[in-house]
Amino acid sequence: MNGFFWPPRPQHVVRTVALSSPMLSLELIEAIREILCRVDALRSVQACSDTDTHVVNELKKSIATHLAEVSAHLQDSDSRTAIGYIAEGLMGSAQFASMSQAVAALDERELVAHVGDLSTWLGKSRKTFSSAFFGTPNARLQHVSDCVDEHFTKALEQLAIDLCAPLQVVPHCSYKIIDLFGIAGEANYFPKHFAYFMPEDQGVKYSPVKRTIVFANTYRNLFEEIAVQQAPLFNWQASDLPAGEELEPYLITWFRGHDLGHSIVLEGTSFAQLSKHDRWGSMVIQEALADVFGFLLSVDEAISNRVGLKPAQMVRVYVLELLRYLLRGPRQFPDAGSAYIQLRLLQDSGVLDCKNSQSWSVDTDLFAQAMRSIAQALIDAALKGDLARFEAFISQYCPHRLAGEESDFMFGLPGCDVTLGYTQEIFEGSVNAIQ
Ligand SMILES: [Zn+2]
DSSP, X not given: OOSOSOSOOSOOEEEEEXXXXXXXXXXXXXXXXXXXXXXXXXXXXXXXXXXXXXXXXXXXXXXXXXXXXXXXXXXXXXXXXXXXXXXXXXXXXXXXXXHHHHHHTOOOSSOEEEEEEEOOOTTTOSSOEEEEEEEEEOHHHHHHHHHHHHHHHHHHHHHHHHTTSOOEEOOOOEEEEEEEEEEEEGGGSSSOOSEEEETGXXXXXXXXXXXXXXXXXXXXXXXXHTGGXXXXXGTOOGGGSOOGGGHHHHHHHHHHHHHHXXXXXXXXXXXXXXXXXXXXXXXXXXXXXXXXXXXXXXXXXXHHHHXXXXXXXXXXXXXXXXXXXXXXXXXXXXXXXXXXXXXXXXXXXXXEEOSSTTOOEEXXXXXXXXXXXXXXXXXXXXXXXXXXXXXXXXXXXXXXXXXXXXXXXXXXXXXXXXXXXXXXXXXXXXXXXXX
């Protein structure tokens, strides 16, 4: 094992999805390809026990030269500025943090790029490793996410009333939705992320400027290739679920809601206090809060009407996503632990029936009400600054604190060994490129 796959499994079934190259000039695509090759080389050098700094410096210099070529072929000023900052951050560690923050503040219209060290999965390693990704902005889905932002204040007021909790919001990050077309280094190892939190994932903590970069095509593929595998468990037919382009607004609305959900607090909330008590438990419960707030925002009337979401379809998509997260390993990922908590509470509330391991059912009409009750339980346990309640909750519901095998927390379902892999047109000829 060379750190390619995580978590350890007897086998990994790699389901490949194609990343097609965008309509950008051939010279631009070629320069990006050269960068990706060198980033792969840098990641390999980092795996050596005696890293050769001369080789690293030469590779970085060469990447900087190709970044200058990329910049020269861009029309959009923010895209060009970002490439300049990325090159500076790559070459000089002193400027790295400020350059990363400066990129997060931009709004690129042509090309969104990252070249530099990234952390991927907390359980895999806390270190950062050489990575690069390139994508083009997805205006259609950016609009969906912007709709959620537009209605967020009003929706939060309604949530505060519904949940009888004086919810507040702390500064949150912006959102950039892209279609990924080129990726290399650690970020191209397994499993794939569909979102990066910048500059935090670059190792820059407590940045006043934050931005989530979402790979819309990867996210859709995770649903279509993995989550949907559980649809027969509920006997859901194709017409019960949104498909193709119709699916994406459901995923993006919920996920933007999840991201905004991370910023919803009460007056006495202290995640640092929870983290000091039980770091993993704090992460799990924060993910659960963000998930539940995200779902409740996605069924907010103004938001779902504006985006054009059908509540029953949203519930089905959400349940399949919970199972996708859960089956990756309830103790391996905080968001898988969060999925376990929600599924167990949904089962307790009676809206999820999973007694028969072959046939499950969900009451889509009562689902939102059950999620409001779960939100109240999580608010009591994590947002009120009451450590005794937090401890009581995690010791009852968090898989890492419960006795038993990991398989005991999968509701009788087998774990998922399917993982996404990419075939990248950029490495196999750019048929779409303009000469
Ligand atoms: Zn989260």
